[in-house]
Amino acid sequence: MSLPHALLTALIERPSSGFDLAARFDKSMAYFWQASHQQIYRELARLEESGWVRSSADESARGGRKVYEVLDAGREELRRWVAEPADPRPLREELMVRLRADAAVGPCGLESEIARRLALHQAQLAVYQAIEQRDFAASSPQRAQRLQHLVLQAGILMESMWCEFSERALAILNEPEPEPGPGSGEAVTAQSVNPPSS
Amino acid sequence: MSLPHALLTALIERPSSGFDLAARFDKSMAYFWQASHQQIYRELARLEESGWVRSSADESARGGRKVYEVLDAGREELRRWVAEPADPRPLREELMVRLRADAAVGPCGLESEIARRLALHQAQLAVYQAIEQRDFAASSPQRAQRLQHLVLQAGILMESMWCEFSERALAILNEPEPEPGPGSGEAVTAQSVNPPSS
DNA sequence: CGGGGCATGTAACCTGTTACATGATTAG
DNA sequence: CTAATCATGTAACAGGTTACATGCCCCG
Numbered sequence: 001m002s003l004p005h006a007l008l009t010a011l012i013e014r015p016s017s018g019f020d021l022a023a024r025f026d027k028s029m030a031y032f033w034q035a036s037h038q039q040i041y042r043e044l045a046r047l048e049e050s051g052w053v054r055s056s057a058d059e060s061a062r063g064g065r066k067v068y069e070v071l072d073a074g075r076e077e078l079r080r081w082v083a084e085p086a087d088p089r090p091l092r093e094e095l096m097v098r099l100r101a102d103a104a105v106g107p108c109g110l111e112s113e114i115a116r117r118l119a120l121h122q123a124q125l126a127v128y129q130a131i132e133q134r135d136f137a138a139s140s141p142q143r144a145q146r147l148q149h150l151v152l153q154a155g156i157l158m159e160s161m162w163c164e165f166s167e168r169a170l171a172i173l174n175e176p177e178p179e180p181g182p183g184s185g186e187a188v189t190a191q192s193v194n195p196p197s198s
Numbered sequence: 199m200s201l202p203h204a205l206l207t208a209l210i211e212r213p214s215s216g217f218d219l220a221a222r223f224d225k226s227m228a229y230f231w232q233a234s235h236q237q238i239y240r241e242l243a244r245l246e247e248s249g250w251v252r253s254s255a256d257e258s259a260r261g262g263r264k265v266y267e268v269l270d271a272g273r274e275e276l277r278r279w280v281a282e283p284a285d286p287r288p289l290r291e292e293l294m295v296r297l298r299a300d301a302a303v304g305p306c307g308l309e310s311e312i313a314r315r316l317a318l319h320q321a322q323l324a325v326y327q328a329i330e331q332r333d334f335a336a337s338s339p340q341r342a343q344r345l346q347h348l349v350l351q352a353g354i355l356m357e358s359m360w361c362e363f364s365e366r367a368l369a370i371l372n373e374p375e376p377e378p379g380p381g382s383g384e385a386v387t388a389q390s391v392n393p394p395s396s
Numbered sequence: 397c398g399g400g401g402c403a404t405g406t407a408a409c410c411t412g413t414t415a416c417a418t419g420a421t422t423a424g
Numbered sequence: 425c426t427a428a429t430c431a432t433g434t435a436a437c438a439g440g441t442t443a444c445a446t447g448c449c450c451c452g
Contacts, residue, residue, distance in 0.1 A: 003439080009302050017404090018404070034288050035440085038440090038441080061402090064447085065402085065404090082303070087318070091229070093230040095284075095286070103346055104207050117285075144301040165351075165355060175341075199410085217431050234413070236414090236434090
């Protein structure tokens with residue numbers, strides 16, 4: 001339930017239309033939150049209904065462009081929400097399910113997929129590092145700047161972690177099997193091992 | 199859409215009832231996937247409808263206990279799915295939105311929340327490390343074992359990352375402000391800084 | 397005047413969460 | 425007998441995804 005507050009934040013940074021927000025969510029906020037334009041329009045309507053933002057038709061632009069800005073009630077709500085405790089949302093990582101499944105039924109050719117994802121994570125890491133060099137080369141004493149840098153660093157930490165993980169996974173998957181066995185050539189090793197703890 | 203395949207995997211590891219699966223999802227699979235019992239029952243019904251699993255009433259147990267086991271079609275489906283390419287699901291990390299919001303509206307007292315979460319991540323890390331010591335002390339040559347260890351290591355990497363991140367965040371949030379300013383005591387620093395790239 | 401980008405939406409659907417409902421068995 | 429635990433479900437809803445619908449305006 002943080003989409004409304006993500007939108008409030010983005011609108012405080014700069015009043016915008018739904019369209020602009022959708023575009024900006026692919027940039028400044030994409031490290032850790034994203035939303036489709038449908039979601040954004042839906043949510044903007046709710047925010048306005050709650051009296052947290054106000055829209056005004058932008059006559060200078062084409063189409064029925066509506067620019068939203070945050071009202072005082074919206075700011076208060078945002079400040080209230082920021083300090084509210086919230087447990088980390090549990091992970092849902094499909095790749096781990098695949099690895100478990102591969103462990104259960106025997107080799108399924110997962111290596112190429114992992115290699116592909118390693119490349120993706122390396123590329124994303126490079127993008128983040130380029131942004132860091134461009135925008136945060138000099139360490140700033142300003143609180144807001146440092147926090148924004150921190151969020152970017154989280155993205156960097158995350159991508160680094162996935163690179164590291166992918167390499168470990170490839171090392172295991174590409175390992176030659178201990179004894180291939182001359183006869184039946186499939187899924188023999190799998191059944192014997194049960195999950196570790198219980 | 200990996201819940202059905204997570205269930206297939208768990209059922210291959212050991213045929214079980216819905217209730218057992220719900221309990222086991224809190225253990226062996228909880229690092230990276232979880233599901234409520236409602237989801238599990240709903241999904242088991244679908245799996246049976248698809249002809250991937252079969253249920254049989256367990257007379258020896260109390261209640262209307264139904265034990266599910268995976269059929270050949272289910273195994274085939276699982277093998278097919280494992281190799282299927284799938285991009286990493288984008289992150290959704292509420293805490294990052296909070297940090298961004300704090301950067302936008304000024305200090306909101308986020309430190310205590312971050313400290314709380316640091317403690318949570320440290321605790322979880324300790325749990326994972328204990329499991330690792332207990333179940334994976336000796337390095338095994340068996341593929342399935344090594345993959346299961348790998349998945350646990352992903353959990354460890356993840357928790358370590360969050361600890362590292364939380365500490366960095368606390369360092370910034372607890373820093374004294376450069377010039378506090380004698381007059382107005384609120385939200386002055388925020389507005390001047392815009393998001394980095396655009 | 398036609399195509400492409402700007403701009404705003406509706407509708408249907410799937411997944412996951414929360415709350416509620418039901419009954420069987422066993423321990424005290 | 426009663427409470428706890430085992431065991432299986434239904435219903436309603438919220439959030440997110442996909443597909444579709446609509447119209448404006450500028451450029452060629």
